[in-house]
Amino acid sequence: MQVRLLIYLTAMLPILWLQPLHTKAQEMGASPVCYTHYLGVGSVNILDTYLSPYAFDGTEIAGSTTTYRPLRTRRSRAKQEDAHLSGTKDYSRWTIASRYGINLARAFSPTKDYKYYDAALSASASIRRKWDVSKAFRLEVGPQAELGLGGTYKSSGGNNPASARALVGLGLSAAAIYSLQIKNRPYRAMLCVDIPLLSVQFTPRYGESYYEIFELEHHKHVVRMATIGNAPSMYLTAGISIPLKSASIVMGYEADVRQSHLSGIKYHKWGNAFILGWSRNLFIQRR
């Protein structure tokens, strides 16, 4: 049952990502798409009781690419056409945001005797309803689908030298965006929060070896249902974009809080990073 759900949710993700392209193909006029790329460096604290009962501290490097675009519905297109606008003003009530991220970390045991090497890949897509609270301030809230892969390797070996993770889930995504013009140049401050609500995750059982899971193919119980109760996690970015010629510089803060308590194994990865990147708006003309 859970494996089937995992497959369904996995199948949903490409549909979500493809949807904006499909919408674009139907519409007339320009569709602004904001691409943001950034790198981050910061601290990380990792606990994985499958590997060690102690949390390891270290450094993390994060890289991320996000795209942000309005979702053009029939209503928003009609409104735009009625207003005889060129397409630069956005009448859509929904936005689509997607994010691809990679995180690499190295952390040390409290006594610096052992190391963790951690890697994580993530991809998410969300459709958010937006409210223009004022001319400058906008709020967005909507559902999100997420896919994550990762693992932690411990330098001390044994039959539990590493811990793998995989998840497919649904959650909520929210953003608060404040735009302002200074000397006729657009500045923007943005706060985004993603909170996974329900997911299916891969995890070994409490004392199960990977030899048993992969060599002996004992897969029963390795896919678990996670909720906000047993896996309270959050991904937060706060940043400002400063215009610079045709692009903008983005700088800010990223908090990546991943936690779970599944099959008796406790896991947390608390990452805090300073991020720096650039952002570009592209107007894609389609007929």
Add this chain to the structure above:
Amino acid sequence: MFKKSYTYRTTLNLLRSIVPLVVLFCNVCLLGCITEDMPPNTKQGNFEALWKIMDEHYCFFDYKKEEFGIDWDEVRNRYAPAISEGMSDEALFEVCAKMIGELRDGHVNLISAHDVARYADWYEKYATNFSDSLLRIYLGSSASYRIAASLRYKVLDGNIGYIRVPTFENTIGSGNISQVMRYLASCDGLIVDVRSNGGGLMTAAADLAGIFINEPEVGGYICHKTGKGRNDFSAPWPIDITPASGLRWQKNAVILTNRRTYSAANSFVMFCKGLSHVVVMGDITGGGAGLPFTSSLPNGWSLRLSACPMYDREMRLTEQGIEPDIYVSILAEDYANGKDTMIEHAKNYLRSHSND
């Protein structure tokens, strides 16, 4: 009027969406951080951490209680008074080593920068029944035997194939096994010598056992802990042995064992014992039927412990070793004459049973 109504509706919609989000955000914060409470890095804390990790992960408490009357709670109470904050690290290590030594398990080790606590009675109290010097006589110079992965092999006098397996620490490829089988195919019998093999990869042991079977077989069973309770175990899961992909050994074979045949090598013997054309010869194996996991103490000492118990086909635990079908030891007079009694006995057995 319209404007007011629109603003009202927008605000209401906004609140409808924002309030659950705020509640969720608070939930994440309130449900809080997932952490593990562990004792601090003090002498007492390290002692408690060692006892706790063993208590929650070690897999043979019931068995050790039955066999040796070990009560892990009583063990803690007995050793705890010996801990004081003023003691040296070496003294703490000594107390901890003695405590885990009570379990009489070769897979339980405490590893510090200055020493490794280990239990060695499982082989030190017995004759080794293996000699490097004698092995050199049988294998000859380096040029007179072949090496494939970790296997050393040659044809002994009397047309008996001999494979020396000193370790299972490295993988043995199907190509290696196939080449070895092809080279020894014309022999009248086969000796697989796993004496003093301290183990390694279970997959390597299972791959080598695959030369003796023509159909997939259950070689044994494995369990794992499902929680912190001492009796929280999964149902046994079969360890399937797959036949080797190339040539397989169809004639009689002897597996030579001694007290230092341990861990994955013990499992190899477990997989092969009971097969119709395979005889286990030598001494009882060392055991080590718990797949070891590692953990660590607050002061950085590493801890290894048996975590996943393994059973033979009849669901018997092989932690204390596997009895051979035929007991043979190296005799002093044979040793003096440069003869390995066990290899000679195996050769004689295979010659006398070559027509079976």
